[in-house]
Amino acid sequence: MIDLDLLRNNLEEVKSNLSKRAFDFDTSLWNELEENRKDLQVQMESYQAEQNTIAKEIGSAQKNKDSIEDLKAKASEISNKLKKVKEKFQTNKIEYDDFLLSIPNLVDASVPQGKSEEDNEILEEIGEIPSFNFSPKDHQELGILNDGMDFKAAVKISKSRFVIFKNSIALLSRALTQFMLNTHINDHGYKELYVPFIVNKDSLIGTGQLPKFKEDQFQITDDDGEMYLIPTAEVPVTNYHKDEILKSDDLTLSYVAHTPCFRSEAGSYGLDTKGIIRQHQFEKVELVKITHPDKSSEELEKLTSNAETILKLLELPYRKVKLCSGDIGFGSSLTYDLEVWLPSQNRYREISSCSNYKDFQARRLKIRTEDNGDKILCHTLNGSGLAVGRTIAAILENFQDASGKVTIPEVLRSYMNNQEIL
RNA sequence: GGAGAGGUGGCUGAGUGGUUGAAAGCGCUCCCCUGCUAAGGGAGUAUGUGGUAAUACCGCAUCGAGGGUUCGAAUCCCUCCCUCUCCGCCA
Numbered sequence: 139m140i141d142l143d144l145l146r147n148n149l150e151e152v153k154s155n156l157s158k159r160a161f162d163f164d165t166s167l168w169n170e171l172e173e174n175r176k177d178l179q180v181q182m183e184s185y186q187a188e189q190n191t192i193a194k195e196i197g198s199a200q201k202n203k204d205s206i207e208d209l210k211a212k213a214s215e216i217s218n219k220l221k222k223v224k225e226k227f228q229t230n231k232i233e234y235d236d237f238l239l240s241i242p243n244l245v246d247a248s249v250p251q252g253k254s255e256e257d258n259e260i261l262e263e264i265g266e267i268p269s270f271n272f273s274p275k276d277h278q279e280l281g282i283l284n285d286g287m288d289f290k291a292a293v294k295i296s297k298s299r300f301v302i303f304k305n306s307i308a309l310l311s312r313a314l315t316q317f318m319l320n321t322h323i324n325d326h327g328y329k330e331l332y333v334p335f336i337v338n339k340d341s342l343i344g345t346g347q348l349p350k351f352k353e354d355q356f357q358i359t360d361d362d363g364e365m366y367l368i369p370t371a372e373v374p375v376t377n378y379h380k381d382e383i384l385k386s387d388d389l390t391l392s393y394v395a396h397t398p399c400f401r402s403e404a405g406s407y408g409l410d411t412k413g414i415i416r417q418h419q420f421e422k423v424e425l426v427k428i429t430h431p432d433k434s435s436e437e438l439e440k441l442t443s444n445a446e447t448i449l450k451l452l453e454l455p456y457r458k459v460k461l462c463s464g465d466i467g468f469g470s471s472l473t474y475d476l477e478v479w480l481p482s483q484n485r486y487r488e489i490s491s492c493s494n495y496k497d498f499q500a501r502r503l504k505i506r507t508e509d510n511g512d513k514i515l516c517h518t519l520n521g522s523g524l525a526v527g528r529t530i531a532a533i534l535e536n537f538q539d540a541s542g543k544v545t546i547p548e549v550l551r552s553y554m555n556n557q558e559i560l
Numbered sequence: 561g562g563a564g565a566g567g568u569g570g571c572u573g574a575g576u577g578g579u580u581g582a583a584a585g586c587g588c589u590c591c592c593c594u595g596c597u598a599a600g601g602g603a604g605u606a607u608g609u610g611g612u613a614a615u616a617c618c619g620c621a622u623c624g625a626g627g628g629u630u631c632g633a634a635u636c637c638c639u640c641c642c643u644c645u646c647c648g649c650c651a
Contacts, residue, residue, distance in 0.1 A: 147613095176610080176611085179609090179610060179611090179620085180610075180611065182620085183609095183610065183611085183619060183620045183621085184619080184620090186619085186620055186621085187619060187620070189631075189632075190620090190632085192631065192632085193578070193631060193632040194578070194579060194632085195631095196578075196631055196632070197578035197579080197631095197632075198578080198579080200578075201578085206631085209631075210631050211631090212631085213631030213632075214631060215631095216631080217630090217631065217632090383607095504607095504608090511615090512615080513607090
């Protein structure tokens with residue numbers, strides 16, 4: 139959620155910033171909602187104040203054995219008026235909150251202006267793009283060829299956009315996960331968390347997936363009401379410190395968590411139908427940081443380089459891009475995407491998205507810290523370190539030979555019984 | 561799943577309809593006193609939000625959550641969530 143003060147006192151600044159995202163801020167609706175809110179709230183609270191006063195008078199009158207009939211009549215009248223105003227206030231509040239929750243985050247000043255991913259700023263290309271003297275296979279073919287993937291059986295058991303990993307691919311997936319976790323924990327100073335994969339509605343509102351992106355979530359039926367499968371570990375991990383005032387000495391908090399992620403992929407019908415690039419379920423190792431606001435910029439650089447380290451150690455060619463204002467996510471203020479080279483597609487594909495949410499999530503979640511006696515909102519950040527499924531695809535495709543054999547990156551071999559070839 | 565007991569401020573813990581936003585103690589902050597230490601005295605110590613430029617002032621809300629009764633609810637009623645104990649079941 140964006141800062142209400144800013145909305146009330148610097149509306150033009152907010153509007154022009156959001157217009158970079160092609161978000162059209164409805165000024166007249168906002169003005170109406172805000173005026174109503176102010177009006178109704180002032181009315182409501184003054185009735186409440188009046189009611190409190192009379193209630194006290196009745197109390198003391200009763201003690202003195204004075205007559206309270208007149209006071210009671212007056213109180214009844216106020217009580218009725220209050221009820222009506224309260225109803226109006228609450229009706230307005232629902233719309234008001236909904237409006238606020240649907241406003242995306244302000245973008246950082248350094249974010250390039252643009253409409254789509256075409257306009258993202260390419261910062262660096264790292265590693266060598268492989269050249270093959272044969273026509274490279276895609277990862278689906280390679281997975282099947284090496285008896286490591288079964289798409290048909292997954293569809294039979296579940297539905298499309300699911301896969302079964304077998305044998306060495308299943309092992310590769312497990313090895314990658316361990317390798318990523320160990321690297322972040324041992325070399326980069328992250329603390330590991332194991333978290334729930336099913337979360338409540340409030341958690342998704344807190345990190346920004348709800349109310350706007352409900353159709354992207356997997357909702358499940360439960361006696362407790364609305365529950366959801368997590369779309370990313372960002373949700374449970376960032377929510378870990380919801381409603382807390384963190385000690386400034388404890389910041390920056392750095393967490394890593396491995397979880398499956400579930401996405402409905404509604405509306406992505408023609409996209410990436412082949413292979414494991416876009417699945418309903420995939421494994422991811424996620425990095426999350428909670429920082430003092432002064433530290434979030436440098437922490438984003440660190441977090442991104444921590445994710446890059448994984449790609450470097452795996453010797454995968456990738457590039458780093460800064461997302462433009464038209465491509466950046468709803469809650470993010472600044473995002474670096476890491477994109478890995480996929481030979482079969484002859485292009486780079488996202489494998490990690492590292493974002494500084496600044497106080498956008500912290501405001502919804504009430505994650506604060508003390509700063510010279512003041513209580514201020516923290517900043518939250520997250521990024522994949524990395525998406526395991528896409529890493530598997532990248533390894534298969536980049537390290538294949540003419541016969542379809544795949545060389546396993548050296549750093550993984552100790553996790554795979556020293557196997558060298560898949 | 562069955563039976564019972566509970567959820568109050570940073571913590572412990574009083575409080576069953578009327579100056580209770582909340583006693584008391586602990587902790588914490590500041591001040592005073594005392595060669596040091598220990599002990600003692602005094603003051604202060606929740607969060608959110610609104611009117612506001614304001615960390616000035618005034619108000620409102622919050623005693624697990626949401627409803628209800630009432631002029632008035634931490635206190636009464638309903639629903640839900642959570643915790644603990646015992647039994648059952650289970651990896």
